[in-house]
Amino acid sequence: MDAKRRLDLALDASEIGIYHIDLRTGTICADARYLAMLGYSLREINPTLDWWRSALHPHEVDGANESLVELINGDGERLRSEYRMRHRDGRWIWVEDRARIAERDEHGQPLLIIGVHIDISQRKRAEQKLAYQAEHDQLTHLLNRHSFLYSLKRVHAESQRTQRPYCIAMLDLDLFKQVNDTYGHLVGDRVLSNFAKLLRRSLREADWAARWGGEEFIVLMPNTEADQAQRSMERLRKTLATARFGMVEPPIRVTVSAGIAESSMDDRAGDEVIKRADTALYAAKHLGRDRVCPASACQMA
Numbered sequence: 001m002d003a004k005r006r007l008d009l010a011l012d013a014s015e016i017g018i019y020h021i022d023l024r025t026g027t028i029c030a031d032a033r034y035l036a037m038l039g040y041s042l043r044e045i046n047p048t049l050d051w052w053r054s055a056l057h058p059h060e061v062d063g064a065n066e067s068l069v070e071l072i073n074g075d076g077e078r079l080r081s082e083y084r085m086r087h088r089d090g091r092w093i094w095v096e097d098r099a100r101i102a103e104r105d106e107h108g109q110p111l112l113i114i115g116v117h118i119d120i121s122q123r124k125r126a127e128q129k130l131a132y133q134a135e136h137d138q139l140t141h142l143l144n145r146h147s148f149l150y151s152l153k154r155v156h157a158e159s160q161r162t163q164r165p166y167c168i169a170m171l172d173l174d175l176f177k178q179v180n181d182t183y184g185h186l187v188g189d190r191v192l193s194n195f196a197k198l199l200r201r202s203l204r205e206a207d208w209a210a211r212w213g214g215e216e217f218i219v220l221m222p223n224t225e226a227d228q229a230q231r232s233m234e235r236l237r238k239t240l241a242t243a244r245f246g247m248v249e250p251p252i253r254v255t256v257s258a259g260i261a262e263s264s265m266d267d268r269a270g271d272e273v274i275k276r277a278d279t280a281l282y283a284a285k286h287l288g289r290d291r292v293c294p295a296s297a298c299q300m301a
């Protein structure tokens with residue numbers, strides 16, 4: 001087998017598309033594999049740099065363009081970037097683009113760029129899945145404690161800057177051990193996951209909800225004062241008190257207790273607000289459960 005045939009077969013197996021850009025005309029000469037990746041055949045399209053730009057995802061168009069401009073005007077010889085391109089059927093394909101200057105004129109100006117496109121959509125999907133799993137609780141799909149604390153750090157800094165308070169609510173399902181003991185752990189899991197849906201639905205877009213651990217949840221409400229937060233948690237409490245979880249007969253009823261704390265300019269970190277909300281939650285439990293206690297009133301407990 002001659003070397004060219006061997007190379008063709010190897011490229012075919014690799015599913016790597018090859019292209020070159022003629023910088024004098026702005027035309028792209030792409031091979032069949034490059035075009036097939038985007039749903040086109042050789043006869044259907046004459047790609048140009050303008051076409052390439054128009055097919056880029058809005059989130060990556062600037063970055064991809066800058067990498068190319070840097071390759072053309074900078075000192076480097078090589079480019080390596082990742083971006084999405086629109087497939088003919090409307091999907092977005094993640095592409096890894098690796099290219100180099102192939103020819104320069106007598107003044108050193110690039111004339112030709114040669115490169116390859118590799119379809120990395122599968123790897124990107126796997127990375128996105130891993131990132132999601134690292135940030136979310138597996139059972140409830142709410143944020144996990146780690147990513148909640150990360151968001152809290154940012155909201156706390158923003159609140160110090162704007163001098164506008166935020167609120168934290170700590171929530172704990174009441175007597176949840178009885179649910180597990182009566183119906184089993186799997187039914188308990190479903191109650192937790194249905195409660196999480198109810199919680200998410202009852203919040204504003206800007207609020208953050210997380211599973212703090214076990215049957216305990218935490219909510220961060222940016223730009224919110226204690227009375228607004230209390231109204232929001234009261235609504236949730238009432239909705240839950242009248243909800244029925246119908247996975248068994250008779251349907252399960254669950255209530256929730258909550259403690260609410262508003263941030264103050266004296267708080268050095270969000271942890272201090274969490275501590276006050278936790279103390280208020282303890283007061284809510286102590287006062288008989290199925291209630292919302294603001295930290296400002298929990299001395300009553």
Ligand SMILES: Nc1nc2c(ncn2[C@@H]2O[C@H](COP(=O)(O)OP(=O)(O)OP(=O)(O)O)[C@@H](O)[C@H]2O)c(=O)[nH]1
Nearest residue numbers: 172173174175176177178180185186188189214215
């Ligand atoms: N099904 C299920 N149960 C959980 C999970 N995490 C924690 N629990 C249960 O939640 C229950 C918490 O019980 P306790 O801490 O005694 O509190 P409680 O029964 O809710 O009572 P109060 O908090 O005092 O109202 C325990 O039975 C835990 O096993 C989980 O992921 N799934």
